[in-house]
Amino acid sequence: MENTKHFIISVALSILLVLVGTLGYMLIEGWNALDSLFMTITTLATVGYGEVHALTTMGRIYSIILILLGVGFFLYVGGAVVQFMVEGRVRHLMGRRRLDRRLSRLKDHFIICGFGRIGKVIVEKLRREHFDLVVIEKSLEMTQALEEMKIDFIIGDAGDEAVLLKAGILRAKTLVAVLATDTDNVFLVLTARQLVPELKIIARAGNE
Template sequence: MDRTTNLLITVLLAVFLVGLGTAGYMVIEDWTIMDSLYMTVITLSTIGYGEVNPVSQPGRIFTLFLIVMGVGFFLYVIGNVVQFLVEGRIRLILGRHKLDKQISHLSNHYIVCGYGRMGRALCRYLIQKGLKFVVIDKNEDRIPVMNTDHVLYISGEATNEENLVKAGIRRASNLITALGSDSDNVFLVLLAKGLNPNIYVVARASQNASKKPLDTAGADVVVSPFDIGARRMAHAILRPGVIRFLEHAFADEDTDIHIEEIPVAKSSKLVNVTLRESNIRQDYNLIILSIIQKDGEMQFNPSAGTTIGADQRVIAVGSSDSLRRLEVALNPH
């Protein structure tokens, strides 16, 4: 039975008992409505201020009946309150246990620190891509939002080592710091790299002065939303066609043109095959924009004679279906 139904039943019972008692005294004792109502209320509440008028034998029997009904009613109310508190606590404990169990089974996942506007928007994109992630956020007001969004989360400070360990940082592949304070982001990067030196960290910088400390702390990529926004506005004026193309390429819900970065596994049949021989352009209807070498060097617009190597990463543009087929070819599981 839900809360609304319980509340409705409680109100109806209270109205019924008060009405029954008032009507009973009016009929049995021939009292006025105010005297009957007063006697009913003090009887049901077991206050016992005394009888307003002398009570006859039938009236006393009716009063005993009313007292029993009143005690039963209050026991019902107390039972509902206790049930609500206990069930709520049990539900909270079981829900937390389920979340912790799911988090403990994750590996090669993402950890998103902060579920504000930026963090939530980022998580939506990760969900679209089918990626596994855990959120760490200290704001308890955001717990209902995270529950509604069906994300795995840990409520607490992201700069707390225990919370990072609970989030599986030693098994995670990426960490994204989207905290509101740059000093917290710097400390978080240092702590994360200390717990997992191989984790790939993307850090948010609210101020330009924070970029160097974040880079020094070990962040692999430092992103300034304000700088990106300013450059985006400038390019919208200077290169509107380019911006329109990039928006189409990254707006998943509006178009079927996408840009993806695909790692090349050693088991791929395309390893040590040139782009011309791979027939990627003909078989997958894709354009190879760049190939990233093992050392991070980026080769833009590779020629047809360029050889695909293991542990490289290929950046391609095309439809989502074609990109998925290329990913299977380059990185078979």
Template sequence: MFGRFKLPITLVVVALIYGTLGYWLVEGKDLLDAFYTTVLTLSTVGVGQGPAQGSGGKVFTISLIFFGVMALFTAIGVGTEVVASGEVARWMRRSRMIKRVDRLSGHYVVCAFGRVGRAVVEELRRQERTGVVIEPKPELAGTIAEHAILHVAGDPTDEAVLRRAGIQRAQGLICAVDSDAANVFITLTARALNPDLRIIARAAESASVDKLIRAGADEVVSPYRLSGRRMALLAVQPSMREVVDLLDLGPDIRLEEVAVRPGSRLDGLTVMEARTRYAGVAILALRKPSSTVAANPEPGVRLAPGDLIIVLGPVGILDRMAD
């Protein structure tokens, strides 16, 4: 936006310099009086007693008026156009958004607002997590703004753009760009900026999975493979539809990872006791510290600080469970 004001501002500054030097040289005024007379002339207020009596001064004043008025009207025209087009309002919204992003910590950065990125943002909102979208396509800015999503415009492969999105303070990064090469580069850059960042990357080609892992991704997801598996499952075993629909996670059902903290409600309970106390919640898996994930843990296993359990159930019960 400010680039459009360069020419009119330059013209106004040149007019001020031209007028000041002219009155100083032609009329012999000191620099302050020359500048004062120039400002009065350009503002159309006039110079009080009228311009200098000399013919040279009159000719110079006429030239200053023509040049100065042209410069001022150019500046006013550009300013009016910018205000009428809504650029000022958009600039103010971007400024407020940048300030909000600068205050964030522990948020999630989503690269690209395509079909996958939109689904990610919806799920983050459902989980009541804060997400910041990086989107390089200007035509999507309006759609993002309509959904009141925190947004940073720019190329997510650019380190400066990742920094503006607060990648160094973020908890997670979702690389949802439709280019595997771009996702690899984003992963490499983000991992260097934030070694503790949890990175989930999208891979369209199976050959890209190893590259993304080596680049620093914690998990790699292939949307096409996942959707293909689901379609095959529904075709071969139609009765599995209800279970699959559960995993779509409606507004009242959530699949969540719960950490067992010292003194929490889960600390010291066996898996069976936890299932009994929180009826309606399914404990799907358990991971002990320095161990792999065990699906369908034994009922007698006792939960301890540092354990992670994967649970599926109503949101209200899961919130109590995590206290």
């Protein structure tokens, strides 16, 4: 959150610097807005296109100040952007690693396959009763809701053996199959039963 705030502030100040630079050339040199903006951009970017019009002494001094401010400021902004991108990726990776560690320690937990209307009701009830659980959901649209509810989840196909194993099906107490269709639920039940014959399975019948 803090890095996001710094990133937004940096972008806003960059825009402000361009506006101030443009206004400065308009006031000092009496140029129009377009010429002043072009001169500001080329000065800040240090691309060396040359002067739009001949500069006065005050204009040259102003350009020097603008270059010094621009180089330092854009180095800062560039660093903020890189930090924002890198740390965001690092946070994501660390979050998934923490989840993997939590999943590896789960035992006698519930695996809820499907986070539709019924799945949400079941999850809320289990959480109120303080049961350990993990949700398997293949829709990326559900990710935000799951994160906001601070629920451990895996994005993937619940009928995939690898996904079920990652959810700790070998150590689970109960699997709840509440996928979108009966066909998906039947396939899930068969797959889960093959992996853990003695596992307790609760499956929804009929379209949601």
